[in-house]
Amino acid sequence: MSKKLGQTDSRVLLVTGGAGFIGSNFITYILQKHPEDTIINLDVLTYAGNLENLKGVEGDPRYTFIKGDIRDRDMVRGLFKTYPITHVVNFAAESHVDRSIVDPDIFLTTNIIGTEVLLDEAKRAWKIYPEDKYSKEYKEGVRFHQVSTDEVYGALGKEGLFVESMPLLPNSPYSASKASADLIVRSYQKTFGLPVTVSRCSNNYGAYQFPEKLIPLMINNCINDRSLPVYGDGMQIRDWLHVIDHCSAIDAILEKGETGDIYNIGGNNEKANIEIVKLIIKTLGKSEELITYVKDRPGHDRRYAIDNTKITSQLGWKPTYTFEQGMKETIQWYLDNQKWIERVVSGDYQGYYERMYC
Numbered sequence: 460m461s462k463k464l465g466q467t468d469s470r471v472l473l474v475t476g477g478a479g480f481i482g483s484n485f486i487t488y489i490l491q492k493h494p495e496d497t498i499i500n501l502d503v504l505t506y507a508g509n510l511e512n513l514k515g516v517e518g519d520p521r522y523t524f525i526k527g528d529i530r531d532r533d534m535v536r537g538l539f540k541t542y543p544i545t546h547v548v549n550f551a552a553e554s555h556v557d558r559s560i561v562d563p564d565i566f567l568t569t570n571i572i573g574t575e576v577l578l579d580e581a582k583r584a585w586k587i588y589p590e591d592k593y594s595k596e597y598k599e600g601v602r603f604h605q606v607s608t609d610e611v612y613g614a615l616g617k618e619g620l621f622v623e624s625m626p627l628l629p630n631s632p633y634s635a636s637k638a639s640a641d642l643i644v645r646s647y648q649k650t651f652g653l654p655v656t657v658s659r660c661s662n663n664y665g666a667y668q669f670p671e672k673l674i675p676l677m678i679n680n681c682i683n684d685r686s687l688p689v690y691g692d693g694m695q696i697r698d699w700l701h702v703i704d705h706c707s708a709i710d711a712i713l714e715k716g717e718t719g720d721i722y723n724i725g726g727n728n729e730k731a732n733i734e735i736v737k738l739i740i741k742t743l744g745k746s747e748e749l750i751t752y753v754k755d756r757p758g759h760d761r762r763y764a765i766d767n768t769k770i771t772s773q774l775g776w777k778p779t780y781t782f783e784q785g786m787k788e789t790i791q792w793y794l795d796n797q798k799w800i801e802r803v804v805s806g807d808y809q810g811y812y813e814r815m816y817c
């Protein structure tokens with residue numbers, strides 16, 4: 460069969476936000492699983508971006524790091540001109556709900572405008588007839604994947620699960636910015652025919668998570684016999700997934716997902732926050748007296764739970780970690796990587812870019 464115009468044999472992935480928790484796990488996962496792939500990691504290195512997470516791939520000739528902001532249109536255009544990018548996987552975001560309550564502005568510009576810039580530049584670079592505004596023909600095999608969150612659906616009551624067709628009812632500035640980005644992605648598919656997919660994943664845990672999120676915060680405090688601050692009554696329920704299972708799900712969507720489709724990702728693993736805190740205490744052999752209940756976060760969603768039928772039945776994806784095994788390994792990882800946590804907590808990790816790249 461003859462090659463179609465623009466068709467490439469191997470993939471060149473522009474991974475944005477690749478120095479963050481999930482992005483760095485994803486880059487390592489893809490380079491191990493797909494020896495033919497090349498990755499450009501575009502990350503502006505906010506407080507959440509940590510290049511130390513990627514030490515293992517730094518010398519790999521298939522990996523390039525670019526320090527830059529997804530909102531910088533000229534720079535993004537330059538990347539598409541310099542590299543034969545076939546896929547965009549957009550992880551870059553302001554991701555911490557508590558921070559979005561204190562300072563929403565940056566959530567809107569990064570999560571919404573940044574996504575629009577990436578979509579627009581991908582469209583420009585991938586369109587076969589860029590001057591024809593009605594043409595919906597794109598180079599063969601290209602794909603824009605938006606990494607979204609189950610938080611866009613809002614909160615559930617005691618019963619029910621999030622399905623892809625549900626209306627978006629976000630409750631925090633963070634989830635509202637992610638929902639907005641999802642709608643911009645949708646509009647680029649509907650209006651311009653851009654080949655896009657979206658995934659909405661439940662809460663992740665695993666190695667390299669910034670110690671302000673529930674699980675690493677509790678593990679770190681517990682190891683150091685510090686108090687464990689639990690919001691409200693601790694009965695907020697989340698559907699937890701190991702980060703590697705999130706990576707394999709995105710991989711499956713990139714390979715087999717239908718253009719224009721949305722896929723929920725979750726592991727049928729609902730846990731109340733307080734259950735997780737108690738599990739960490741038990742595993743580390745500490746006392747529940749460390750728990751301190753603090754005033755609940757405003758607008759704190761009560762329950763999230765994912766229906767993963769679509770991705771499991773249509774793409775054959777399934778999670779590989781049980782929560783028990785995943786948590787055991789994660790707690791062990793934080794115990795084995797105390798230096799990593801110390802550097803993150805002290806801010807020292809931020810000098811890594813200067814030391815390594817400047």
Ligand SMILES: NC(=O)c1ccc[n+]([C@@H]2O[C@H](COP(=O)([O-])OP(=O)(O)OC[C@H]3O[C@@H](n4cnc5c(N)ncnc54)[C@H](O)[C@@H]3O)[C@@H](O)[C@H]2O)c1
Nearest residue numbers: 476478479480481503504505507508528529551552662663
């Ligand atoms: N953590 C979760 O449980 C979870 C669950 C579902 C979906 N998500 C989504 O997955 C993605 C990654 O989440 P995470 O937990 O790894 O986040 P993170 O905060 O650990 O990482 C975000 C990364 O994006 C980078 N970044 C921020 N603004 C940028 C900009 N303007 N330009 C370039 N890079 C920028 C940061 O430097 C950082 O490296 C986010 O889009 C988030 O909404 C996260």
